[in-house]
Amino acid sequence: MRRYALRFVALFYLAAILIAPLGIVFYRTFEDGFGAAWEALSAPDTIHAFKLTLIITAIAVPLNTVFGIICALAIVRKRFPGKGLLNAFIDLPLALSPVVVGLSLFLLYGRTGWFGGFFERHDIQVLFALPAMILATIFVSLPFVAREVVPTLREIGDEQEQAARTLGANGWQTFRRITLPSIRWAVIYGVILTTARCLGEYGAVAVVSGRIQGETETATLRVEERYDSFDLAGAYAIAIVLALIAISVLLLMTLVKPREGTT
Amino acid sequence: MEAPLASAVAVAAAGRPVRAHGERASTALSLGVITLYLSLIVMLPIAALVWASRSEGKQAFWDAVTSPQSVAALKLTVGAAFVVAVLNAVLGTVTAWVLVRDDFRGKSVINSIIDLPFALPTIVAGLTLLALYGPKSPIGIDIAFTRTAILAALMFVTLPFVVRTVQPVLTELDHEMEEAARSLGASELTTFRRVIFPNILPGILSGFALAFAKAVGEIGSLVIISGNLPYKTEVSSVFILGQIESGNPAGAAAVAVVLLVISFAILLVVGAIRHFTTRHDRA
Amino acid sequence: MRRTLTALMVVLIAATAVSASWARSTDTKLGLVGYAVPREALEAIIKEWQKTPEGSNVDFSQSYGASGDQARAVANGLPADVVQLSTGLDVDYLVEKGLVDRNWDKQSYKGIVTNSLVVFAVRPGNPKKIKAWDDLVKPGVEVITANPFTSGAAKWNILAAYGAQRKLGRTDKQARAYVQRLFKNVVVQAKSGRDATNAFLSGKGDVLLTYENEALLSRKNGQDIQFTIPKQSMLIEAPIAVLKTSKNRDKANQFIRFTKSDTAQRIWAEWGFRPVSKKISREFRAKFPTRPTVYRISDPIFGGWAAADKKWFDPKGSIMVDIEKAIGGPTG
Numbered sequence: 052m053r054r055y056a057l058r059f060v061a062l063f064y065l066a067a068i069l070i071a072p073l074g075i076v077f078y079r080t081f082e083d084g085f086g087a088a089w090e091a092l093s094a095p096d097t098i099h100a101f102k103l104t105l106i107i108t109a110i111a112v113p114l115n116t117v118f119g120i121i122c123a124l125a126i127v128r129k130r131f132p133g134k135g136l137l138n139a140f141i142d143l144p145l146a147l148s149p150v151v152v153g154l155s156l157f158l159l160y161g162r163t164g165w166f167g168g169f170f171e172r173h174d175i176q177v178l179f180a181l182p183a184m185i186l187a188t189i190f191v192s193l194p195f196v197a198r199e200v201v202p203t204l205r206e207i208g209d210e211q212e213q214a215a216r217t218l219g220a221n222g223w224q225t226f227r228r229i230t231l232p233s234i235r236w237a238v239i240y241g242v243i244l245t246t247a248r249c250l251g252e253y254g255a256v257a258v259v260s261g262r263i264q265g266e267t268e269t270a271t272l273r274v275e276e277r278y279d280s281f282d283l284a285g286a287y288a289i290a291i292v293l294a295l296i297a298i299s300v301l302l303l304m305t306l307v308k309p310r311e312g313t314t
Numbered sequence: 315m316e317a318p319l320a321s322a323v324a325v326a327a328a329g330r331p332v333r334a335h336g337e338r339a340s341t342a343l344s345l346g347v348i349t350l351y352l353s354l355i356v357m358l359p360i361a362a363l364v365w366a367s368r369s370e371g372k373q374a375f376w377d378a379v380t381s382p383q384s385v386a387a388l389k390l391t392v393g394a395a396f397v398v399a400v401l402n403a404v405l406g407t408v409t410a411w412v413l414v415r416d417d418f419r420g421k422s423v424i425n426s427i428i429d430l431p432f433a434l435p436t437i438v439a440g441l442t443l444l445a446l447y448g449p450k451s452p453i454g455i456d457i458a459f460t461r462t463a464i465l466a467a468l469m470f471v472t473l474p475f476v477v478r479t480v481q482p483v484l485t486e487l488d489h490e491m492e493e494a495a496r497s498l499g500a501s502e503l504t505t506f507r508r509v510i511f512p513n514i515l516p517g518i519l520s521g522f523a524l525a526f527a528k529a530v531g532e533i534g535s536l537v538i539i540s541g542n543l544p545y546k547t548e549v550s551s552v553f554i555l556g557q558i559e560s561g562n563p564a565g566a567a568a569v570a571v572v573l574l575v576i577s578f579a580i581l582l583v584v585g586a587i588r589h590f591t592t593r594h595d596r597a
Numbered sequence: 598m599r600r601t602l603t604a605l606m607v608v609l610i611a612a613t614a615v616s617a618s619w620a621r622s623t624d625t626k627l628g629l630v631g632y633a634v635p636r637e638a639l640e641a642i643i644k645e646w647q648k649t650p651e652g653s654n655v656d657f658s659q660s661y662g663a664s665g666d667q668a669r670a671v672a673n674g675l676p677a678d679v680v681q682l683s684t685g686l687d688v689d690y691l692v693e694k695g696l697v698d699r700n701w702d703k704q705s706y707k708g709i710v711t712n713s714l715v716v717f718a719v720r721p722g723n724p725k726k727i728k729a730w731d732d733l734v735k736p737g738v739e740v741i742t743a744n745p746f747t748s749g750a751a752k753w754n755i756l757a758a759y760g761a762q763r764k765l766g767r768t769d770k771q772a773r774a775y776v777q778r779l780f781k782n783v784v785v786q787a788k789s790g791r792d793a794t795n796a797f798l799s800g801k802g803d804v805l806l807t808y809e810n811e812a813l814l815s816r817k818n819g820q821d822i823q824f825t826i827p828k829q830s831m832l833i834e835a836p837i838a839v840l841k842t843s844k845n846r847d848k849a850n851q852f853i854r855f856t857k858s859d860t861a862q863r864i865w866a867e868w869g870f871r872p873v874s875k876k877i878s879r880e881f882r883a884k885f886p887t888r889p890t891v892y893r894i895s896d897p898i899f900g901g902w903a904a905a906d907k908k909w910f911d912p913k914g915s916i917m918v919d920i921e922k923a924i925g926g927p928t929g
Contacts, residue, residue, distance in 0.1 A: 053502075054416060057408055057411060057412050057416070058412050058416055058418065060405070060408050061405070061408050061409040061411075061412040061413075062412075062424070064405045064408075064409065065409065065424065065427065065428075065473075068466070068469050068470050068473060069427060069430060069431070069470065069473060070427070071446055072439075072442035072443050072445065072446040072447070072470070073430075073442055075442065075445040075446040075452065076438075076441065076442040076445050078452075079445050114351075118347075118348070118351050121344050121347055121348060122348055124344065125341070125344045125345060125348060129341045129344065129345075130341075131341060131345060135585075137348070137352075138585065139578070139581055139582075139585070140352055140356055140357065141352075142581050142584075142585075143356060143360075143577065143578070143581065144356070145524075145527065145528075146527040146528075146530075146531070146577035146578070146580050146581050147531055147573070147574065147577050148530065148531025148532070148533060148550075148551045148554075148570075148573055148577075149531065149533055149534070149551075150531075150533050150551040150552075150554050150555050150570075151363070151531070151551075151554065151570040151573055151574060152359070153558075154363060154554060154558055154563070154566055154567060154570050155359035155360055155362055155363040155570075156359050157558060157563065157673070158359075158362040158363055158365075158366045158563060158567060159358060159359050159362040160674075161563075161673040161674055162672065162673050162674040163673070164362065165358075165362050165365075167674065171674065176674075176676060178673065178674050178675075179670065179673075179674060179675045179676065180676075186354075186355065186359075189355050190355050190356060190359070193355065193356065222340055244432070247432060247433040250435065251433070251434060251435030251436060251437075251438075251534075252435075253435060253436055253437045253533065253534035254436075254533040254534055254551065257533075257555075258555065258558060261660055261670055261675045261676075262660050262661070262662060263628075263658050263659065263660040263675075263676075264658070264659045264660065264661070265658065265659075266658050267660075270435075271435045271437045271438075271534070274435075274437050274438065274441065275437060275537065275538070278441070278538060278795065279633065279791050279792070279795065280636065280637075280791075280818075281795070281798070281814075281815060281818040281819075281820060282818075286441060287441065287445070290435075290437075290438040290441050290442070293434070293435050293438050294434060294438055294442075297430065297433035297434040297435070297438075298430070298433070300433040301426055301427070301429055301430055301433050302426070304426075304429055304432075304433070305425075305426040305429075382922065444799075448799060448800070456800065459784075459785060459796065459801055556744075556746075556747055556788065559663070559665070559666040559669060559670075559747055559788075560665070560669070560746055560747055560912070561665075561669045561672075562912070
């Protein structure tokens with residue numbers, strides 16, 4: 052009896068909070084027919100918004116992946132003071148509000164900011180342009196690869212690497228042949244999480260983008276813009292595409308997770 | 315590089331790996347890269363934030379943080395985050411239990427769906443909740459622009475946290491202890507209370523802290539559905555946004571620093587729990 | 598090693614290709630920063646202008662949002678050649694920051710490009726029979742407006758409410774008390790005029806204080822919205838100005854002149870904005886009924902934007918701060 056009660060509670064909770072809302076959006080998008088939804092998706096500004104999201108993601112993910120691996124190696128394998136502080140800084144983006152992230156960039160690169168004057172004199176647009184949006188997205192998606200790789204590195208230990216070194220392999224060879232393959236699934240899982248975070252970023256980018264249509268609007272900002280323009284079907288349509296991407300990311304996560312070993 | 319034989323001898327003699335010259339250099343290089351990257355991406359912006367919050371003096375900082383609207387937003391933010399984190403702790407544990415101990419058709423699908431809030435953009439989450447629980451709701455529930463809407467949105471985005479921190483602990487739990495307790499005559503409830511619960515508590519606390527942190531900073535899912543009515547449904551992140559746009563970045567920075575401190579505090583808590591449980595495992 | 602180099606080359610080539618595709622090949626680029634409501638109208642006017650010899654080969658980047666927010670964004674570095682905002686106040690802010698010439702309001706039509714009126718949007722059938730300002734303060738009436746500290750739209754609403762009372766013969770004190778009673782009935786204070794409209798359309802509230810053009814626009818977008826223009830209303834004068842920092846001032850000024858031309862004024866009218874041009878006004882007089890009492894920001898009861906803003910909306914201390922505090926509302 053208790054089993055059914057627990058099962059019911061869990062399933063009802065999930066249905067009310069997760070499943071039903073998603074179902075409704077799918078319904079609402081096509082309520083007025085495919086026409087309105089298609090119009091919104093094929094508008095040049097919308098296509099550009101998707102392109103912009105992908106470009107930002109394509110830049111942020113590799114950078115954070117490389118950083119994450121270097122960081123994980125340093126934390127697990129090397130000795131240096133301030134490891135706790137490093138851990139805190141890496142984890143900070145997870146606990147920090149995206150608006151605070153955006154604000155800090157605004158304060159740094161705005162006209163009256165620390166670097167604002169410098170960039171303005173050299174006619175470089177950082178804020179309200181792609182650079183600030185990339186910086187914001189890198190900030191919020193920073194931790195994932197490092198956090199996934201660290202426990203894996205800890206678990207597998209470094210005997211194989213030691214062995215390789217004594218056999219004459221240099222640092223790079225050891226890394227490429229021994230270390231990297233052993234953390235492969237952790238890296239992949241971290242990349243998936245980072246990508247998902249980049250695609251879905253809203254708060255930080257909302258502060259620094261300036262929402263210039265066809266230039267600094269990402270897909271998530273475009274959803275809000277369509278909603279603001281009375282184009283509810285359009286907002287839902289873009290949301291659906293983002294939701295479908297999210298579900299694919301979810302499937303990838305499900306496939307990779309068991310191989311990653313840690314959960 | 316260093317002669318492999320010499321290294322091997324050194325290892326044998328010292329009984330532990332000797333830090334070779336090359337390794338110190340590579341540590342320095344790694345740390346250099348890490349510091350540069352972190353400075354550019356995280357530390358400089360945070361420094362600018364803290365500096366801006368104090369740029370108009372201590373009094374201005376205090377005024378900004380203690381203004382009635384700011385206090386109302388902070389109260390709502392922390393309060394809502396706490397309620398949501400508690401609900402998550404309970405319902406998340408139940409869900410984790412069901413996923414680990416129960417079996418039914420479609421369980422693996424349900425298990426995968428749990429991660430959806432991690433993958434879904436928060437603004438899409440807000441829009442979906444508006445569709446279901448807003449004025450044109452098909453099931454007649456209209457909570458848009460109310461505090462209930464805030465709770466619903468936060469529940470959505472924090473759903474996976476406790477489930478995912480408790481699940482692995484439950485999975486690895488040593489059944490022997492439970493069986494021993496039962497064979498000694500303990501009831502299910504006592505078994506749960508004395509054997510299972512203490513072991514999953516760190517997982518629950520960890521998930522609670524993470525859910526709390528996420529809820530405190532959440533913005534995307536709230537912009538559309540909460541109405542952002544000051545004093546009634548305005549959370550701190552929206553308040554900060556409003557301050558930025560009202561040309562008061564120093565005031566925004568002040569409240570942002572408060573949120574920053576809260577975030578750091580939560581990180582310390584989670585770190586402590588993690589440290590405690592890892593040591594616990596190793597023992 | 599070779600594989601890494603190849604990968605690096607591919608990334609570099611891709612990056613170059615991407616940035617090349619982003620480079621525009623048109624002659625001139627103008628940045629237009631506007632408030633939220635005229636987005637569709639300006640998009641149409643731009644398209645029309647690009648058909649003329651002056652406007653061909655001119656590309657536009659456009660950003661729309663709450664008027665005050667946009668002004669502050671421009672002050673913070675948002676690139677712009679032309680701003681079209683909802684109050685002269687926001688343009689004066691840019692003058693203060695050295696971004697707009699202080700003689701901007703000496704251009705044609707005093708720097709104004711469209712007019713509108715403050716109206717009440719109501720539910721179909723107007724069940725609560727809201728027609729006059731005094732109906733707004735009846736118990737149980739739920740009012741929606743934008744937040745006066747972030748939205749120019751809200752400032753017009755509040756000043757209109759105060760002005761109506763004064764024009765009805767009430768004293769300054771009585772009129773202020775009215776505004777406070779009005780705000781007791783406010784249930785949503787949205788960030789911008791557009792957000793307020795969306796809140797109303799999504800089902801909240803009984804009446805929305807908004808611009809006439811916003812209400813007409815919603816209707817044009819298929820929303821079932823009904824509105825009434827009260828007998829006393831305020832003339833909402835929306836300015837347009839060129840930025841001193843513009844690299845294409847002549848082109849920008851040409852565009853500004855175009856927005857006041859007959860062609861453009863007709864487009865404005867079609868989108869629900871009252872034309873400044875008297876000629877086009879007459880053409881559309883059926884669409885835009887007149888009202889007996891219409892007052893402007895220059896009226897002595899307000900004394901112009903600078904005075905009115907300081908008296909009513911200064912976050913450090915003003916009538917609205919007091920009112921919001923009294924009812925537990927926003928103060929900044």
